[in-house]
Amino acid sequence: MITLTGLKLKNPTILAAGIMGTTGASLVRMANEGAGAVVTKSIGAEPKEGHPNPSMIQLECGFLNAMGLPNPSYDGFLQELEFAKNGSSVPVIASIFGGDADEFLRVAEGLSPAKPDAFELNVSCPHAEGYGAMIGTDPYVVEEITRAVCDSVDVPVWVKLTPNVTDIVAIGEAAERGGADGVVAINTVRAMAIDIATGYPILGNRFGGLSGSAIRPIAVKCVYDLYAALDIPVIGVGGVSGWQDAVEMIMAGASAVQIGSAVSGGVGVFGTIADGIDKYLDENGYTGVEGIIGLAHEVI
Numbered sequence: 216m217i218t219l220t221g222l223k224l225k226n227p228t229i230l231a232a233g234i235m236g237t238t239g240a241s242l243v244r245m246a247n248e249g250a251g252a253v254v255t256k257s258i259g260a261e262p263k264e265g266h267p268n269p270s271m272i273q274l275e276c277g278f279l280n281a282m283g284l285p286n287p288s289y290d291g292f293l294q295e296l297e298f299a300k301n302g303s304s305v306p307v308i309a310s311i312f313g314g315d316a317d318e319f320l321r322v323a324e325g326l327s328p329a330k331p332d333a334f335e336l337n338v339s340c341p342h343a344e345g346y347g348a349m350i351g352t353d354p355y356v357v358e359e360i361t362r363a364v365c366d367s368v369d370v371p372v373w374v375k376l377t378p379n380v381t382d383i384v385a386i387g388e389a390a391e392r393g394g395a396d397g398v399v400a401i402n403t404v405r406a407m408a409i410d411i412a413t414g415y416p417i418l419g420n421r422f423g424g425l426s427g428s429a430i431r432p433i434a435v436k437c438v439y440d441l442y443a444a445l446d447i448p449v450i451g452v453g454g455v456s457g458w459q460d461a462v463e464m465i466m467a468g469a470s471a472v473q474i475g476s477a478v479s480g481g482v483g484v485f486g487t488i489a490d491g492i493d494k495y496l497d498e499n500g501y502t503g504v505e506g507i508i509g510l511a512h513e514v515i
């Protein structure tokens with residue numbers, strides 16, 4: 216059991232936003248498969264179809280996506296969130312997005328009747344005009360959005376950060392100033408792939424975000440830097456597929472670890488990683504995960 220921004224998690228693995236998070240049933244299934252908490256697909260103010268296909272492809276080093284924030288709006292998602300809340304024994308976190316503070320507020324308030332256990336503010340999608348990283352690269356805007364949501368909801372607020380910036384710490388500090396209870400690092404890394412037979416970019420949106428093991432070292436460095444600079448917990452995400460990756464992320468400074476792309480290898484991944492972490496802690500004489508959070512900072 217861990218306590219993360221006031222939430223009780225039976226283990227430090229969390230389903231990342233965007234994966235198996237579009238229905239209440241799939242969220243409950245991930246909870247039943249062993250996730251310590253689950254995060255929904257990012258939800259906005261209006262229904263959105265997303266970018267044209269192909270919107271997700273597999274590369275040799277991970278997945279490239281430009282889904283384009285497809286979602287049924289807070290109105291269309293409310294019942295799914297209620298279903299997830301009623302059926303899940305673990306915290307359910309609502310990932311939300313908007314173009315400005317007012318829109319974030321509208322979505323947070325619209326989903327609040329379903330009583331999500333926390334909100335995760337998506338200011339980091341790498342390929343959404345007017346949303347995500349378009350606003351999440353500006354510390355003033357991140358602070359303003361964070362403050363607006365924190366002031367209006369009575370559950371913890373996490374802010375999910377983009378690695379597509381010169382200095383992720385400046386954005387993390389802005390979230391902390393705005394009152395965030397935790398930061399989540401990282402969203403996908405801006406990337407593209409080209410079909411050499413035709414010369415066309417493969418994704419319908421031309422470019423998108425890379426996830427999977429290729430981005431793990433990027434995530435580890437971002438988590439490491441954020442942990443050193445912030446007083447609020449850092450939740451690590453990016454390319455974690457085994458317990459060793461999770462332990463590494465925790466040693467960099469993560470208090471918990473989100474899992475996304477690796478779910479494609481089997482939904483048992485949460486249990487496998489949680490068991491592996493426990494075994495590692497046991498074998499090395501630690502009584503809990505706190506013993507290794509940020510351990511890499513103590514090495515001279």
Ligand code: RRO
Nearest residue numbers: 257281282283284340403424
């Ligand atoms: O929907 C997406 O295209 C998407 C989102 Br909201 C995000 O935050 N990160 C990503 O890689 N894709």
